[in-house]
Amino acid sequence: MKICDVTQFYSPRSGGVKRYVHEKIAFIESSSPGDEHVLIVPGARDEVTRNDRSRVYSIRSPLISRTTQYRVLLDLRAVGEIIERERPDLIESGDPYQLGWKAIAAGRLHHIPVVAFYHSHFAEAHTRSWPLLQPAARAYVRKLYNGFAATLVPAPRLAELLASWGVTNTRNVSLGVNSEVFHPNGPSAQRPAERTLLLYVGRLAPEKNTATLLKAFSLLPDEYHLLVIGDGQQREHLQEVQANTGRVTWVPYCADAGELARYYRAADLFVHPGVEETFGLVAVESQACGTPVVGIKGSYMDDVILHDQSAWAEENSAAALAGAIQ
Numbered sequence: 001m002k003i004c005d006v007t008q009f010y011s012p013r014s015g016g017v018k019r020y021v022h023e024k025i026a027f028i029e030s031s032s033p034g035d036e037h038v039l040i041v042p043g044a045r046d047e048v049t050r051n052d053r054s055r056v057y058s059i060r061s062p063l064i065s066r067t068t069q070y071r072v073l074l075d076l077r078a079v080g081e082i083i084e085r086e087r088p089d090l091i092e093s094g095d096p097y098q099l100g101w102k103a104i105a106a107g108r109l110h111h112i113p114v115v116a117f118y119h120s121h122f123a124e125a126h127t128r129s130w131p132l133l134q135p136a137a138r139a140y141v142r143k144l145y146n147g148f149a150a151t152l153v154p155a156p157r158l159a160e161l162l163a164s165w166g167v168t169n170t171r172n173v174s175l176g177v178n179s180e181v182f183h184p185n186g187p188s189a190q191r192p193a194e195r196t197l198l199l200y201v202g203r204l205a206p207e208k209n210t211a212t213l214l215k216a217f218s219l220l221p222d223e224y225h226l227l228v229i230g231d232g233q234q235r236e237h238l239q240e241v242q243a244n245t246g247r248v249t250w251v252p253y254c255a256d257a258g259e260l261a262r263y264y265r266a267a268d269l270f271v272h273p274g275v276e277e278t279f280g281l282v283a284v285e286s287q288a289c290g291t292p293v294v295g296i297k298g299s300y301m302d303d304v305i306l307h308d309q310s311a312w313a314e315e316n317s318a319a320a321l322a323g324a325i326q
Contacts, residue, residue, distance in 0.1 A: 197268050227251070
């Protein structure tokens with residue numbers, strides 16, 4: 001079988017979705033000798049990276065964020081040409097925008113089944129402050145995702161929500177982590193002495209609710225130190241807190257999974273402020289490394305937390321999150 005993934009959530013500095021598709025590629029190359037993989041993503045230039053049974057097509061696309069290095073893939077003709085040339089047996093779309101629609105159209109043209117993975121709960125994240133737009137956003141989700149042969153979701157409660165919006169083809173797919181990399185019995189990164197080390201891994205962006213995390217940290221006493229791994233449009237807020245407290249370490253990006261595992265093992269507590277998570281991969285990785293997670297109750301990440309959540313914040317506020325951390 002030849003599988004083709006198409007996504008825009010991919011850059012030199014992207015996290016969960018990129019790791020998802022690269023783990024799929026690694027599995028096919030190491031453990032599935034009869035299969036091939038094709039990945040189509042935006043990039044700085046048109047190029048193809050070829051391995052034994054996988055190919056990564058980068059299509060030249062304009063940059064929309066210098067901090068995260070995300071690009072918007074506008075050359076949909078090139079996407080269609082690659083799919084026509086490769087003729088995969090299955091297409092998986094990880095994109096809820098124009099690339100998702102193109103995947104559906106290409107699948108129909110070439111009689112290839114197309115499925116989607118619901119990586120981003122974008123309809124809720126982008127309309128939380130404008131509730132009057134929510135019916136239109138949900139109608140968009142319904143129209144797009146019912147065009148796929150199946151919509152893969154990482155949490156049963158999320159499947160139920162999408163079904164309530166009228167998405168009729170959801171399939172629950174449980175995700176996990178590479179336990180050969182993320183486990184508690186390896187080396188740890190260096191950490192500040194005599195401080196409780198808090199860790200956050202992810203984009204510094206409104207949809208990740210990092211402003212609440214940074215405000216919460218500013219309320220904590222001097223015994224706490226915050227390590228942030230990630231970059232994004234809220235980096236100035238992070239740098240302000242770093243300058244004001246002197247208790248923040250910032251690593252803009254960590255590309256190596258083994259190094260990331262060492263950071264997880266070094267931390268006393270992983271803090272995840274997200275309220276729109278569809279899964280919460282970093283929370284699973286942290287727990288796999290033996291580090292407990294604290295956050296704000298109510299997202300679909302709750303389903304993957306394997307320890308008691310009674311101390312978690314009951315509301316999305318800096319004071320509530322600071323109290324949960326303590």
